[in-house]
Amino acid sequence: MKLYMNPVSPFSRKARIVIRELDLERLVEEISVNPAASDELRRVNPLGKIPALTLNDGSTLIDSPVICEYLNDLGGGKLFPGMTIWREVSGRWRALTLQALGDGIADAAVARIYEGRRPPELQSEAAIHKYLAVIARSLDALEGARFLDPATIGEIAVACALGYIDFRLPELAWRDTRPNLREWYDAFARRASMQATLPT
Ligand SMILES: N[C@@H](CCC(=O)N[C@@H](CS)C(=O)NCC(=O)O)C(=O)O
Numbered sequence: 590m591k592l593y594m595n596p597v598s599p600f601s602r603k604a605r606i607v608i609r610e611l612d613l614e615r616l617v618e619e620i621s622v623n624p625a626a627s628d629e630l631r632r633v634n635p636l637g638k639i640p641a642l643t644l645n646d647g648s649t650l651i652d653s654p655v656i657c658e659y660l661n662d663l664g665g666g667k668l669f670p671g672m673t674i675w676r677e678v679s680g681r682w683r684a685l686t687l688q689a690l691g692d693g694i695a696d697a698a699v700a701r702i703y704e705g706r707r708p709p710e711l712q713s714e715a716a717i718h719k720y721l722a723v724i725a726r727s728l729d730a731l732e733g734a735r736f737l738d739p740a741t742i743g744e745i746a747v748a749c750a751l752g753y754i755d756f757r758l759p760e761l762a763w764r765d766t767r768p769n770l771r772e773w774y775d776a777f778a779r780r781a782s783m784q785a786t787l788p789t
Pocket residue numbers: 597598599600601624625636637638639640651652653654692699
């Protein structure tokens with residue numbers, strides 16, 4: 590299998606963490622691409638986005654939640670809690686909603702960075718303000734969130750979003766006003782899978 594990714598992309602990082610958490614490294618070749626300039630990526634993913642995972646039968650999976658759930662199934666993981674009569678059903682929806690919140694923060698952070706790369710006369714202050722407001726509101730919500738151990742895809746998605754903000758938007762200084770989130774993230778960031786996938 591080939592994972593089209595980039596070492597800075599928070600969505601790619603989710604898949605790369607799942608691969609490492611479930612010891613799937615020898616099954617997946619990671620191919621670093623620039624999504625803005627890779628014809629090969631556009632051939633496998635018409636959206637031109639990373640991550641994309643090509644399977645050995647020639648098919649392709651796109652969108653990090655889909656790719657991560659496939660990898661979780663392949664590795665027999667528990668990162669996506671199931672819905673059985675034995676298990677608390679809400680566990681699955683909590684994990685998926687936390688993933689959606691983490692991905693939404695990453696979406697807003699990536700959009701803010703892309704906006705800043707446009708020619709100054711085309712940049713929209715209103716758009717940047719909106720992206721930053723989404724990030725701030727969502728981080729405030731996470732300050733009151735309950736994070737689980739063992740972690741799920743929700744915890745992984747939030748950690749990838751925070752790692753991206755640290756890398757690209759350190760001026761947000763999100764730790765200053767969110768001590769609970771800081772304490773959880775700083776411990777989570779010590780995991781081997783997080784250390785092996787630091788944005789570079
Ligand atoms: N919902 C997608 C988002 C993926 C995404 O936005 N990836 C960015 C890089 S971090 C990208 O490929 N951007 C290129 C573009 O939008 O043209 C996912 O979860 O995989």
